[in-house]
Amino acid sequence: MTNSASTITQTEVDALLRQLQELRQQIALAREMIAPLETNLAEVYDEFQVVVGGLRRHSMRLQAEIATLRAQIDRFTHDQDDTLEQDESNEKLLYVKEEETADSASVDPEAVEKDMLLEHLFRVLDPMVNDEDGELLANLQGLCSDTTASLADVLEELPWGLVWTTRSLQENIADQHRRLAIWEQALKRQMENLNRATERLKKDQRYGLWQQREKGTDYWRTFLNQCIEQQQDQNYELQAELDSLREEWERITSTSNL
Structure with missing residues (x-):
């Protein structure tokens, strides 16, 4: 039930304003923590890729070729082909999803709330007299018209x-x-x-790399050398598996041609 004007007190409004001010401060602090963390994760991953990236890309190429050969061998030995029926089923599902998406379109409540914010700004600001009000209003109008910006994004920019x-x-x-x-x-x-x-950044695979680098230059260099060795060992194993599959494929195809 919505409170009427007679049941709301100035004390309640003041308490809400204090809560809003505190939330803005918490958000600002959170952004101050996130920004350098994102930068650090990007930097440490770039460093890691310079050293180990080539070996990792080679590993992915080997794995892709292994997967391709396995699929060829499986198709050849089992002779199964029901992809047409599956494609038709997927096509029907796509049409259903497209219709559901079209029917589910509705008014964005965030857009309504941003319009209400702009209405309040027009009522309390005086851009004709105060240049700062005019500049603020222009900036926030542009942000409100951005469909990717939420009401909170606008409020963060509102001093x-x-x-x-x-x-x-x-x-x-x-x-x-x-x-x-x-x-x-x-x-x-x-x-x-x-x-x-x-929390998502702390669970990012790059976060572990960053923690290793934070232990010092010598530790980081040792860690990278260990990664190189591990990746090389994995690539040797993948190459051996690929060679084995190639031999199997050659044996299968040569036997079928007899």
Whole structure:
């Protein structure tokens, strides 16, 4: 049930504003942590690829050729071919999914909330008198029109100040509280997304490489040398498996030609 103007107090609005300010600070700190971590992971992976990348690419080529030969041998020995029926089934499924996608199109609630934010900005800012208001409004209008930008993305770019704390002439205290509550939920979702992003980066395979590099230059160099040796050993094994499959394929095809 929505609170009426008579049941909302200024104390509740002030508490919500404090929560919003705290959420913005938490989001800013989270971004400060994520940005260098993303940079470090990219850098350490580039270093790793320079040293081990060639061997890893050779490994992938060997694995691809092995998979191809295995498939050829399997098709030749089992003589199974029901791909046409499967393709027709996939085609029907594609049409169903396309129809479902078209029917599921609806109004984006984020777009509605961004429109409400812009409406509030027009009511409390004075771009005709204040150049800073005009510049801020222009920047946020462009961001609001970006379909990839969420309400929280826009709120992050909105400096803390009168736009946050001011109640427009068209609002009563319940309207203001309702608007701020929507903003709070958007920022909470943003904070959750950033927390998940941090956890995702820590689970990234590059994170382990970065931890190794953080142990020092000598340790990192030793680690890379070990990776080279391990990859070379794996490539030798893959090459032996590929040679064996080639011999098997040659034996199968030569026997069938007799």
